[in-house]
Amino acid sequence: MRTWAEEMLEQGVQKGLVRGREEGRVEGRAEYILRTLTARGVHVDEASRQRILTCTDVTTLDRWFDRALNATTLSDVLEDLAQ
Template sequence: MLRILAARGVPVDGQARQRIGSCTDMATLDLWFDRALKATRLSEVLGDLAQ
């Protein structure tokens, strides 16, 4: 997912990178992945977790 966000030009800060990297819930990861495919901002992927 981080590669998709980078390819789309969406900046990911260290805190968000850690949150994504440490997530082990497959339903959450699937949701974030699907959102990342269309996102232009990190908040569109992580929702309230992103600043």
């Protein structure tokens, strides 16, 4: 039988694993945006690189990735295209 402390430790580990996986997914999305832009020959300045790498909003990262697939300039990806 496990003690209360062991159960709390296990719950903390599980929460940490879930959080770590989510952080990894976010980082992976950002890296794929940068890789896609590089493959398309789009120059990414350091400020924009950091903006992409530090973004934690999955919806924004997905939108940027979709735009990066056809981008010819960095503004094609990062500019707000709201009509």
